[in-house]
Amino acid sequence: MTPPSHLGSIGQLLIEAGRLSRQQVEAALQRQSGTVDTSLIGEILVQEGAISQWELLDFLFRQLTREREEYRNNPTFTPAIRFVDVEKVLDGRRVLKGVSLAIPKGKITAIIGVSGGGKSVTLKHMIGLMRPDRGEVWVGDRVLSGLSRKELVAVRSRFSMLFQGSALFDSLNVFDNVAFPLREMTRLPEADIRSRVEKALCQVNLDGMGDKFPDDLSGGMMKRTALARAMVTLPEIILLDEPTAGLDPIIENSIHHLICDTYMRSRYTMVVITHAVPEIFNWCHHAVVLHEGAILEAGPSLEVLHSKHPVIQQLINGALTGPIKVI
Amino acid sequence: MFSLVQRLGSAFLELLQFMGHMFLFLINILWCVVTPRYRPRNLLKQIHFIGVRSLFVIILTATFAGMVLALQGFYILSRFGSEGMVGPMVALAIIQELGPVLTALMVTGRAGSAMAGELGVMRIKEQVDALEVMGINPVNYLISPRLEASIISLPVLTAIFNVVGILGGYLVAVHLLGMSAGTYWGGIESKVGPRDIYISMIKSVSFGVLVAWVCTYMGYYANRGAEGVGRSITQAVVLSSVLVLVLDYFITALML
Ligand SMILES: Nc1ncnc2c1ncn2[C@@H]1O[C@H](COP(=O)(O)OP(=O)(O)O)[C@@H](O)[C@H]1O
Ligand SMILES: [Mg+2]
Helix, strand or coil, rough: CCCCHHHHHHHHHHHCCCCCHHHHHHHHHHCCCCCCCHHHHHHHHHHHCCCCCCHHHHHHHHHHHHHHHHHHHCCCCCCEEEEEEEEEECCCEEEECCCEEECCCCEEEEEEEECCCCCHHHHHHHHHCCCCCCEEEECEEEEEEHHCHHHHHHHHCEEEEEEECCCCCCCCHHHHHHHHHHHHCCCCCHHHHHHHHHHHHCCCCCCCCCCCCHHHHHHHHHHHHHHHHHHHHCCEEEEEEECCCCCCHHHHHHHHHHHHHHHHHHHCCEEEEECCCCHHHHHCCCCEEECCEEEEEHHHHHHHCCCCCHHHHHHHHHHCCCCCCCC | HHHHHHHHHHHHHEEEEEEEHHHHHHHHHHHHHHHCCHHHHHHHHHHHHHHHHHHHHHHHHHHHHHHHHHHHHHHHHHHHHCHHHHHHHHHHHHHHHHHHHHHHHHHHHHHHHHHHHHHHHHCCCCCCCCCHHHCHHHHHHHHHHHHHHHHHHHHHHHHHHHHHHHHHHHHHHHHHHHCCCHHHHHHHHHHCCCHHHHHHHHHHHHHHHHHHHHHHHHCCCCCCCHHHHHHHHHHHHHHHHHHHHHHHHHHHHHCC
């Protein structure tokens, strides 16, 4: 028997795994005043002392690990995004040379590969920022290049994207940056916007930082602000372009936990471009290796990790000798 | 020989393509100006930036332009024995030519370069793409308010330039050169008509469109890298200044 949904997906997971009893979770919720936001149940349980922050994160990580193993044993999925033989020429160079791939719906997919291999360009195709010179990009059951501007806006409203350079607006503070998509694209009253932004900032551990400006933020805080901005619209699909690049290993780890935590709350389709190899293999169901504008291998992360392909092995080991010439 | 022709030909085609692209951009902005969504707060912010913050330079430029015109005018006109005409000469030169042109050049240097730089940085830091991804039309959000603010600000700044410039001329003519105040003002009153003001306003509105169009275009399509932004600022200032003078000639030729 599955626990009722008012306990939130995290409450349900904890009960199913036998970590907390249903009575414990409900007691913690009863002590809250007002209605409880189910996506914040993790935070409430931590505040109430039912479970420590660290234990919760570790629990979610182990849950993800279990799912990854299940996915390896049964690698079937519905595609959320599909590329069919996509080619793209930029500045006279063939950046994508016939890329075909599928992004599983409701799972975390990592795209890895050496710099300049066309990862960001691939991501921009998924959301219609770039159009393929040949081939097709499907989102659900629609081909992006065939859409009118209005239809494209409708498709994009199901997406969020974190850009490689965060792309925060310099003239707005953290709070207004996160509130921006809600203020511009919805008719929510300001009070609702305020509570949703505060919740999103709380989820990325930036509560109380709302009035800082992007110039005053550290790299990690910028990425977390951008992540909050990406999550606040409650999208179906989140695209993350190097969310951990240039950060120290501790913050990198915390962002990986954050991605896992976000995923467990709402089961988004997530696509993560990353150089955090091999760590990322612990954090994704599906992995895609993009090399020189072509897909080398795609499949369950546990399969790709043990691939015999020399390029992939070199990527994972970071070896100086091998098929990728660096020196 | 053949390759020279070929090179000239391809340069010409490139120029045509550039002009076509710029022209389409203008149509796109104008379309966004008349369609929702309207953002009065962005517009006010841009009016503050383009208009209010240019006031000081405009007043300074206008004062000295009026003063030097009166000085020069006095010595030139005195050779013909018609120094009594200094007032109308200063007034007409400022209202018809120097007011709109110098205002447009000053706004290009101060606000136009900043517009190109700001938009260029937004482009290379992927903020323009971020707007697009959120479903916001970046031309509507970023460019329209700048064009509108420029169209509103330039006539006002030009009017201020005209008044201050004529006052500057008064200072020199009356207090330095000893002309009577009555002659200065009387001449202006009898020789300057509504049509002169009309020309001044037509010019300033046209320059408002031109400056915002050229400067936002250069910033919006800045190339990647910090170098690209620097280049787009330079190109914005040079092209906008040159085109202001070219357009000034054609409007003058049409209106006189
Ligand atoms: N907007 C663009 N215009 C021209 N070339 C581009 C553009 N974006 C990317 N490129 C080129 O495409 C190649 C792949 O870039 P990218 O996808 O950013 O690589 P990465 O895998 O590191 O994210 C690079 O050689 C880059 O210079
Ligand atoms: Mg990249």
